[in-house]
Amino acid sequence: xxxxxxxxxxxxxxxxxxxxxxxxxxxxxxxxxxxxxxxxxxxxxxxxxxxxxxxxxxxxxxxxxxxxxxxxxxxxxxxxxxxxxxxxxxxxxxxxxxxxxxxxxxxxxxxxxxxxxxxxxxxxxxxxxxxxxxxxxxxxxxxxxxxxxxxxxxxxxxxxxxxxxxxxxxxxxxxxxxxxxxxxxxxxxxxxxxxxxxxxxxxxxxxxxxxxxxxxxxxxxxxxxxxxxxxxxxxxxxxxxxxxxxxxxxxxxxxxxxxxxxxxxxxxxx
Amino acid sequence: xxxxxxxxxxxxxxxxxxxxxxxxxxxxxxxxxxxxxxxxxxxxxxxxxxxxxxxxxxxxxxxxxxxxxxxxxxxxxxxxxxxxxxxxxxxxxxxxxxxxxxxxxx
Numbered sequence: 001x002x003x004x005x006x007x008x009x010x011x012x013x014x015x016x017x018x019x020x021x022x023x024x025x026x027x028x029x030x031x032x033x034x035x036x037x038x039x040x041x042x043x044x045x046x047x048x049x050x051x052x053x054x055x056x057x058x059x060x061x062x063x064x065x066x067x068x069x070x071x072x073x074x075x076x077x078x079x080x081x082x083x084x085x086x087x088x089x090x091x092x093x094x095x096x097x098x099x100x101x102x103x104x105x106x107x108x109x110x111x112x113x114x115x116x117x118x119x120x121x122x123x124x125x126x127x128x129x130x131x132x133x134x135x136x137x138x139x140x141x142x143x144x145x146x147x148x149x150x151x152x153x154x155x156x157x158x159x160x161x162x163x164x165x166x167x168x169x170x171x172x173x174x175x176x177x178x179x180x181x182x183x184x185x186x187x188x189x190x191x192x193x194x195x196x197x198x199x200x201x202x203x204x205x206x207x208x209x210x211x212x213x214x215x216x217x218x219x220x221x222x223x224x225x226x227x228x229x230x231x232x233x234x235x236x237x238x239x240x241x242x243x244x245x246x247x248x249x250x251x252x253x254x255x256x257x258x259x260x261x262x263x264x265x266x267x268x269x270x
Numbered sequence: 271x272x273x274x275x276x277x278x279x280x281x282x283x284x285x286x287x288x289x290x291x292x293x294x295x296x297x298x299x300x301x302x303x304x305x306x307x308x309x310x311x312x313x314x315x316x317x318x319x320x321x322x323x324x325x326x327x328x329x330x331x332x333x334x335x336x337x338x339x340x341x342x343x344x345x346x347x348x349x350x351x352x353x354x355x356x357x358x359x360x361x362x363x364x365x366x367x368x369x370x371x372x373x374x375x376x
Binding site for chain 2: 059060063065066069218219220258
């Protein structure tokens, strides 16, 4: 065999090994991640009091619906001389049905991971030529609640294939990483001690299927990233920004972990 | 902006006692809090709420700073004649709001 031929052969072997390693990478973390998924998945609503559950289910008592109905109006509102959301997407009840259950997802055009808030803002800047809405603004909460409401009852089904894989891995590591002065990882509360008491509260499994949700503590609707901030502060760790890569990756991992649970937006939580 | 969710029956029988549920979007700022630089945040709450059914007062309520944001009210009224259920509320910003629902009494 010539030197060049040997080089090619070695290259081929190396490529096979590399492919094997990549394949293993794609399998092993999944199995590892399985240890981070509760065997018996339970939505956060199951850890709420009877009164909070009744509030969520009663269409005249769920305050989140105030935001959702504002979102319905914003859906119809034109953005300057550009069409409204409804101008392209039409009736949200059909066009948006099941959409929120698939988010976060990779944006085909930019290759970036977008959650529902990010998608709405991308649509605003890219197609409506409007300024993005501030994260946690009333308008963005209203629109994201309205869009997610169209998926109510539909099981969460996010994909972590392709470009989403790296984000998924990052979220998985974040979830399992000890942080803060209390030196706790997400999984210490929400995987290993879910269902047990933390002072006066029962620790949930930490699924995001009800967000944006109305939290009685906040007395307002809030995004999942706001909830993440509360958890970060709770373990005395660094709070990341709204829409930051850290929280986006975590959101994707959590959505994958919640796959199969119905979307409850707008949910009510204590 | 949608500010109110009302749950009232569209139809009622004469003499029936109907239940009306109202959820109003309002931040109900108590006036006891301070902002980041220590300046007091002025009180802004809904301080009065009333309901009329077919021109007749059926419910009136004063609200106070201890009431949480987005107050949920539930009250009963006697359905006598068909008419408008007129809900009115006033907040500290001077905002006078009203919302009307038709109720048919047969």
